[in-house]
Amino acid sequence: MAEPARARPKPTPETQHYWDGAKAGELRLQRCDDCSNVYFPPRPFCPSCASRKVSVFQASGKGFLYSYVINHRPAAPGFTPPYAIAVVELDEGPRLMSSIIDCPQTPEALELDMKLEVAFEKLDDTITLPVFRPAKG
Amino acid sequence: MRRNAVAVVGAAETTELGVIPNMSQIQLHADAALNAIKDAGLKLSDIDGIATAVETPQQIAHYLGITPTWVDGTSVGGCSFMLHVRHAAAAIEAGLCKTVLITHAESGKSMIGKLPRSMPADSLQGQFEAPYGVYGPPSMFPIPVLRYMKTHGITHEQIASVAVFQREWAAKNPRAMMKAPITVDDVLNSKMIAYPFRILQCCLVTDGGGALILTSADRAKDFPNKPVYILGTGESVETPMVSQMKTFDSSGAFTVAGPTAFREAGIAHKDVDHLMIYDAFAHLPLYGLGDLGFMPHEETGKFIADGNTRPGGKLPMNTNGGGLSYMHSGMYGMYALQESVRQMRGIAPAQVPGAKISVCHGVGGMFAASGTVIFTNEK
Ligand SMILES: [Zn+2]
Numbered sequence: 001m002a003e004p005a006r007a008r009p010k011p012t013p014e015t016q017h018y019w020d021g022a023k024a025g026e027l028r029l030q031r032c033d034d035c036s037n038v039y040f041p042p043r044p045f046c047p048s049c050a051s052r053k054v055s056v057f058q059a060s061g062k063g064f065l066y067s068y069v070i071n072h073r074p075a076a077p078g079f080t081p082p083y084a085i086a087v088v089e090l091d092e093g094p095r096l097m098s099s100i101i102d103c104p105q106t107p108e109a110l111e112l113d114m115k116l117e118v119a120f121e122k123l124d125d126t127i128t129l130p131v132f133r134p135a136k137g
Numbered sequence: 138m139r140r141n142a143v144a145v146v147g148a149a150e151t152t153e154l155g156v157i158p159n160m161s162q163i164q165l166h167a168d169a170a171l172n173a174i175k176d177a178g179l180k181l182s183d184i185d186g187i188a189t190a191v192e193t194p195q196q197i198a199h200y201l202g203i204t205p206t207w208v209d210g211t212s213v214g215g216c217s218f219m220l221h222v223r224h225a226a227a228a229i230e231a232g233l234c235k236t237v238l239i240t241h242a243e244s245g246k247s248m249i250g251k252l253p254r255s256m257p258a259d260s261l262q263g264q265f266e267a268p269y270g271v272y273g274p275p276s277m278f279p280i281p282v283l284r285y286m287k288t289h290g291i292t293h294e295q296i297a298s299v300a301v302f303q304r305e306w307a308a309k310n311p312r313a314m315m316k317a318p319i320t321v322d323d324v325l326n327s328k329m330i331a332y333p334f335r336i337l338q339c340c341l342v343t344d345g346g347g348a349l350i351l352t353s354a355d356r357a358k359d360f361p362n363k364p365v366y367i368l369g370t371g372e373s374v375e376t377p378m379v380s381q382m383k384t385f386d387s388s389g390a391f392t393v394a395g396p397t398a399f400r401e402a403g404i405a406h407k408d409v410d411h412l413m414i415y416d417a418f419a420h421l422p423l424y425g426l427g428d429l430g431f432m433p434h435e436e437t438g439k440f441i442a443d444g445n446t447r448p449g450g451k452l453p454m455n456t457n458g459g460g461l462s463y464m465h466s467g468m469y470g471m472y473a474l475q476e477s478v479r480q481m482r483g484i485a486p487a488q489v490p491g492a493k494i495s496v497c498h499g500v501g502g503m504f505a506a507s508g509t510v511i512f513t514n515e516k
Contacts, residue, residue: 007268009265009267010257019264041265041378066284068283071270072329072330073329075270076272079272085270085276085331087280095380098269099269112287
């Protein structure tokens with residue numbers, strides 16, 4: 001039997017812009033045109049004021065390490081343990097789950113509140129994942 | 138809802154708990170239901186309301202041969218049964234039904250007739266969490282805990298003490314899966330699962346089930362066992378995505394469900410004699426103590442580590458041994474409710490002497506949902 005494959009996101013009409021952005025090397029968020037709320041995950045209305053007038057914009061890609069685990073077992077298909085599963089808080093406000101690359105996957109290296117910047121990991125021809133690495137400088 | 142208008146008049150777990158390779162999941166539901174019906178001295182035909190989670194009410198109603206006039210299939214994870222109690226109490230008060238059966242069972246270990254749990258690749262979780270290597274509750278539920286510890290000044294040793302003291306309670310329970318004493322060092326040196334949590338800070342994986350029967354308090358005195366009244370209840374949901382909780386310093390769903398139940402019950406925290414806080418993982422009792430308002434979050438770790446919740450402590454908590462040591466078939470809320478009912482009946486293996494008020498607080502998903510039920514044995 002074949003090894004189970006790594007989980008791959010399947011975009012929906014409401015999230016396509018996010019995945020198109022990742023493929024183009026952009027982290028895209030949405031902002032409400034009425035109340036300025038910035039939110040994630042994607043949806044075509046503002047979860048704060050219910051306005052349907054919302055815009056997609058390119059986020060700074062900067063944030064900090066909000067929390068994480070280092071998963072040892074069981075490992076998800078396609079992952080080699082131990083690996084960190086992190087939650088990143090973006091400078092624009094929203095948080096998202098991500099991986100931390102270019103960093104030892106250890107409690108000593110993964111310091112809460114460390115500055116991070118977005119990077120992009122190509123999974124295949126259609127899906128590129130936003131991931132994060134320790135910020136330079 | 139009126140205080141003490143509805144009572145639990147039947148309560149039972151499956152005949153066996155632990156590893157049950159000779160029963161499918163639906164039969165475990167039936168085993169628990171038949172035990173609860175016998176406990177209440179009822180016939181199947183007396184049941185006119187049915188509630189269950191994961192399995193559908195139609196599945197359980199048909200299998201048992203019940204024709205209900207009220208059903209509830211609320212399925213929000215392991216606290217679904219707390220919500221069922223709340224909804225059933227409201228339905229009985231409203232006259233929609235007279236006698237409600239709530240069942241839970243899961244072939245969590247043996248996996249016989251167990252329904253698949255899947256996360257579609259085009260769901261929000263499938264798009265924005267699964268691709269980063271989350272794989273089952275142990276990789277997800279502990280994600281908030283490092284932030285909680287940093288914000289509130291909680292230590293690894295304090296969280297490890299949750300497992301140590303619950304093992305002390307489990308040792309008093311003949312049906313508990315794990316009874317051998319453990320130390321904080323044992324916990325902190327056990328096999329790493331998802332840092333910072335090790336295997337002794339993660340729930341067991343077992344087979345089992347439980348069932349409750351509720352009716353109006355006016356009828357409750359005619360039943361063979363001591364009625365256990367529903368004094369207050371609360372419920373809420375926050376998000377199915379642990380990464381999208383408003384904060385990791387607290388649970389949004391807990392802070393709605395718990396205080397709602399306390400207000401409804403009209404009690405103060407000092408009135409609580411017995412406490413159950415669903416412990417799928419060792420940090421949950423800390424979140425619960427803080428979010429239910431027993432103390433500021435900064436004090437929860439020290440409160441537990443100082444022994445206040447262990448046998449003989451001033452706030453006995455998770456007296457069956459909890460999901461960490463008693464049993465955990467996947468949706469533990471039913472077992473927490475069963476232990477609260479035993480304590481209120483005065484028949485628990487580790488009985489808290491003279492306990493009159495029991496608070497039973499549940500979680501569903503990874504802080505996704507919450508339900509709280511406050512019981513009393515005095516009308
Ligand atoms: Zn808005």
